[in-house]
Amino acid sequence: MSLTSPPNPPPVPAQDAVIEKQTTGFEPLRSALFRNLWIASTISNLGGWMQDTAGTWLMTLLTTSPLLIALMQTAASLPVVLLGLLAGATADIFDRRRLLLFWQAWMLAAVGLLSVLTFLNIISPWVLLTLTFLLNVGTAMNSPAWQAIMPELVPREELPEAVSLNSAGFNLARALGPALGGLAIAAFTHADTGAACTFLLNSLSFVGVILVLYQWKRKPLFKSTLPAERIYGSMRAGLRYVQYAPLLRAALARAFLFTIFVSAVWSLLAVVAARDLHQGALGYGILNGSMGLGAVIGATALPRVRRKFSADEIIAVSSGVFIGTLLILAFVHNPLVIIPVLLCAGFAWTSTMSTLNLAVQVSVPSWVQARALGTYQMVFAGGMAVGSVIWGVIAEHLSTPVSLAAAAGGLLITLPLSSRLHVLRGELPDFRPFRSKFLPPQLAIEPEMSDGPVRILIDYYVDPEDYNAFVQAIHELKDVRLRDGAMRWGIFQDANDPRRLNESFIMESWIDYLRQRERFTASDRTVRDRVESLHRGEKPPRITHTIYAKERANGSPGKSENR
16 A cells, blocks of 8 residues: 555554544644645545455455465554564654655555556565555655654644544545545456556555655754664664653554454455455445544544543443444445445544544654654554464465454453553653753763763762652653663662662663663652652762763773863
């Protein structure tokens, strides 16, 4: 698919329970840049959904294997599983506008080649899978950067409306694209000719996005004053942040548990349409478009839904809707029953994925935003890819109804477990950068950026009656240190002076320590201030910087500072 947006466009850092502002919802369209990108991306997404329908239906003509048909969903999802974190890392390091231009051109080339090969009838199931995979390599690398630029396009106060408009545009394309793709195939005597024309139209749909991005004069919201991270180090930093961010981990876990079972709908809907409902490409497009139409309705209604229901309630109800949808697809073969059910499923899909996407956005600061979004896309696509293989294999060796029913049973069984992983609860952290408040450390030597490891020691003096409160507070600061780059952390009490406690953490290098200081947010400051409020020394806590001693070529312990 040629999706310039993620499965749901990126929400903004605001909790569902606090979005109370009454607006018309169209304020972001007053921005020419947002308006042009919105129109171009909606057209591109329309081409993407036409391609999705045409590609899947072409596979049903090339093979009768349910597994190969289901692997079309895997080919769409697997690149995100493999490249999601790498895509996020590159989007946090390099200029996002240039990255988007490159990957939009990549997708245009992949779809263009697929169109030419299909016109020339040089197409087979594995060629189709390979080019679909390459197309979605572009989608995977494009998606985190695309999501991360949204706060740069409109003022912060208009971000909720921008999210709703993006979601509406994406799902409008999703509602119309499958039906138009099916119609395009049905309009030709030979279905492969119709598929080739659809692929060609999709390749042209990238042109508008490329033109708008080319004309954009980007001004990034966050720009580090330090040298750029290396790709590998950036990926490690992203994974470390996920490890020590419980709210983010909960959202990722719920996304995986939801998508692995719901993927049965996407991967087997073409089989249901062809074998159980005896429908052609147009019929399949209408079924697929019904979910898209339901998603459009869900996107427009979601702000009102969020004001009435919690995020956990929205996800739980949506899971129940999909359990029913899977069972009806398995055992009811009447299109008049299935189409309304798919409308409800589309509503539930966009409600859940937008809510989980929102939970990811509010769990990270700007410096790691694209990496978190890339990880989310990786987990999301992993659930889709793994699920598609599982349900395809079951359908291949048993039957499609058994596979759909098994997916419904799995979703029902795991619902109590996933419901314990709460999302969007409590007050939102304030992730505004606090780096401007820090002065450079005044040291006797000037370390090289690559020097390390670096150990930082901080001495606190705490009254006995405040000991437990201090230990509790300092362990909250522990998570801040570790997710911002510390390799190890500890808090130690002086056996000779019980009032003296020493915090110790180790950074891999001096530049990593400087990056940690730069990444400090307003929310982190609140945690640090709570710790320091329990310090009872005559002076502020004493900070000592120590660097691992290595033999140097010139015998000098380090470059002297110029004072």
